[in-house]
Amino acid sequence: MVEVLAWLDGCMPGQMESTRVIRADREITASADRIFELIADPAQQPRWDGNDNLKEAGPGQRVRAVGDVFIMRLKRGGIRDNHVVDFVEGRRIAWRPSVQGKSPPGHLWGWELEPLGPSLTLVAHTYDWTELTDRSRIPRARATTAEKLRASLDRLAAIAEEPERQHGSVGD
Numbered sequence: 001m002v003e004v005l006a007w008l009d010g011c012m013p014g015q016m017e018s019t020r021v022i023r024a025d026r027e028i029t030a031s032a033d034r035i036f037e038l039i040a041d042p043a044q045q046p047r048w049d050g051n052d053n054l055k056e057a058g059p060g061q062r063v064r065a066v067g068d069v070f071i072m073r074l075k076r077g078g079i080r081d082n083h084v085v086d087f088v089e090g091r092r093i094a095w096r097p098s099v100q101g102k103s104p105p106g107h108l109w110g111w112e113l114e115p116l117g118p119s120l121t122l123v124a125h126t127y128d129w130t131e132l133t134d135r136s137r138i139p140r141a142r143a144t145t146a147e148k149l150r151a152s153l154d155r156l157a158a159i160a161e162e163p164e165r166q167h168g169s170v171g172d
Contacts, residue, residue, distance in 0.1 A: 024149035025124040030160035032115040035123060036090045038160055039111050042070040048159055050151025051144065063093060071100070086110065106131035107141060123156070125149045
């Protein structure tokens, strides 16, 4: 199966992992807690989505643990269940999306935050499709570039870096 998926990617086995894990990072002038709230609250995600794919998520779905599932509506009309597979409050979060009611096909969105000071955080965003088994999703996965991840980081930074008096609490 790995060789078949590698062939579909247009690369040789062994090269596949590096081309299927896309990562971007940047420093954001905001606390890790502030940034993490924007990521862990699905209702906030459409505000900073650099793929311009997310339409909305209902309120009250703030992620708190591995095993949580949050529901997101896509701009193209689909609904995704997002299965949280990694979670450390304020530091790491990752989920595997799936068509609502189905098993995840194997790709993962992840975030890691490293506080560099009280108001400075290194934020890494990763898209990993090394375990993607749904061939119909490969063109879309291939189109997810580091530039798109950086766009999410830049939008997230613009929101997180707003002065406190402008944004109030994250849920506002």
